[in-house]
Amino acid sequence: MEISPLIIFLAAIFTSNILLTNFLGMCSYLSVSRQIESSFGLGLAVFFVLTLTTAINYVVYHYLLIPFDLVYLRYIIFIVVIAAFVQLTEMVIERISPVLYYTLGIFLPLITVNCAILGVSLFMVIRDYNFLQSVLFGAGSGLGWLLAILALAGIRERIRYKFVPVGLQGAGMSLIVTGIMALAFIGFSGIVVIQ
């Protein structure tokens, strides 16, 4: 089925948000959403890594794995590509913005195991997207992830000064907030079908 890449891009941001409908990439989403500033930084890093690794993985998959009949190795290969790329991103960020580097701390190298990133590469394979579709799907998912973490960070910054029952403080409240946001986002599903 040929879906317009632009529709995939928009759908990945809103109607099929990788975080709020697939619940992928939760760990850093919950841990780095305390401040808008740092979650914006992490969101940008995820967007950047997601867009480019999807493109690279597309090339690797279609021009290396399929010709050599090694499709069953895609999990390992995708992860290796993502890991190398994150390492590269880390070096660049450390060089150009030490503040962001130290703010993101351990979560920057942990983008490697951010399941959203592997997830997008695998969806791209399962849904049989072409190159342009894949790249825009990656970019859209990255922006969607950024949108979700920014929304949560904004809400958490406000919640900090509100009364929250002791048992729900921290991750508990964040998960409830995420659930409600997910309900809102799932309301869009079905408007566009992208798979």
Added chain:
Amino acid sequence: MVAIVTTVAVLSGLTGFLALLLILAESVVANYGECTIEINKKKKLEVIGGSSLLSLLDEHGIYLASACGGRGSCGYCKCTVLDGGGPVLPTEKPFLSIEEQEADVRLACQIKVKNDIFIKIPEEIFNIQQYKATVQKIIDLTYDIKELHLKLFEPPEINFKAGQYVQLQTPAYEKSRQPVSRAYSISSSPEHNDHIELIIRRVPDGICTTYVFDYLREGDSIEFTGPFGDFYIRETEADMIFVAGGSGKAPIKAMVELLHSQNSRRRMAYLFGARTKKDLYYTELFDEFQKKMQNFTFVPILSNPEEDSEWKGKTGFIPAYLNDYIKDPEKTEAYLCGSPGMIAAVEKKLLELNIPKDKIYYDSFA
């Protein structure tokens, strides 16, 4: 067979290519080339960028104080960075007051040298060196406090002020896989500059104290850096109140010993707080000082004297007795050494007794 070979070839080819890419990136992106560290506008160091300022200074024999070894948890390695240090990092903020941030004070262990950098450090730091010493004697002062005599051999002499401290380096051993350094005050007088003495109280499970108590033997060699600290006698004619608790006697002993040999006529009182009689040490030594020095009073105070110990001295806590030894608060300096809790309590009382805040000097250890 062919499948195995192609699989291995493709997999290793791809990972090899990525590794190569990373190595290239490392040499281009993470290569900061040669940088200059300019210190106090006169000394220049040529270094290879990419490491922390603290470790680079260390390599060039300039030792900023650091108790945590550059992990950003002690906040001792402060220095002023005039230019080239980049913005203040979130890892530094907890250790810097607003005044310090405005005065460009930074933590040297958190700054990565990536370009030419201009810093300012106190001149005394050039005096700080790495020393090698032999353990001459280890003496038990109480059941949990030992006195360590170290004879210097490289370099053979150390210049320090009475009250300053050194950082003793524990090599890697069973309890710690990495060398660890901890701060201890020098308890001997600076008049003898070929050896130093340290007073070390056992910390249960402490890496450095366990090493000193259970592993270090007479005749072993050990390394330390120093001297550090701004806890030393101010050269005035003011009266002096010394207050110490536990192993906090070390710097005070060095000070009193020095004042004794200088025949100082300043009026001094030394209040030493301990829990029980068996925590007391150096009592004869200070009684001796009291006899020989006209204006020196030694007051041991026990907070928990056992019933049968026949303790005839004072009991309770130090703050209650401070007033008895202060004649003219405006002309009195206080030197405190002990746990943060004790120092806070004594300082509060001293302020109540109108001792000016800038005349209260302390050396606090946790």
